[in-house]
Amino acid sequence: MEDLASEPARARTLIEQLQLLPHPERGYYVETYRAPFAVQGPAGAPRAASTAIYYLVTSQQPSSRLHRLRSDEVFHLYEGGPLEVLLLAAGQPPAVHRLGLDVAAGERPQLVIPAGTWFGTELAPGAGHCLIGCTVAPGFDFADFELAASGAPGEQLCVQFPAAAERIRRMLG
Secondary structure, eight states: OOOOTTSOHHHHHHHHHTTOEEOTTSSEEEEEEEOSSEEEOTTSSEEESOEEEEEEEETTBOBOOOEEESSEEEEEEEEEOOEEEEEEOTTSOOEEEEESSOGGGTOBSEEEEOTTOEEEEEEOTTOOEEEEEEEEESOOOGGGEEEOOTTTTHHHHHHHOGGGHHHHHHTTO
16 A cells, blocks of 8 residues: 555544555545446446445545546545535536535535536545545446546536636646
């Protein structure tokens, strides 16, 4: 496992005790559930009916990379945050939702991300970490995962969603 010395103490504890690993979109994760039966996946290939992971964003890696899945994903807040989630869907304005516990301020402890939506996460200012659960149905498979890289489609998303261009660029690198 990579050197965790620069991570905040609580993040190090979570990484060690939950046995989290570095994730390709930044942050840390571990798969906690994979349904034992298969369904037809988004491209016709068999997929587990559902999967679940722990996912941790830390102040040392405060944003994830912009990406999309071919399946629906549900975020569940466990600890920390709030976490801002950028959603980019064709034909809709960019939206930023806050995963958090201050329901009166518009935060929610759960968020659904529809299949095919580009999304990325960022810790809200002042947040040290955020531990969430991610449930995907049909289940996650890296074949159904696409990162937006610098260049196309990342720059195309900046043109398509100019109001979110600065945030999109932070989520491309």
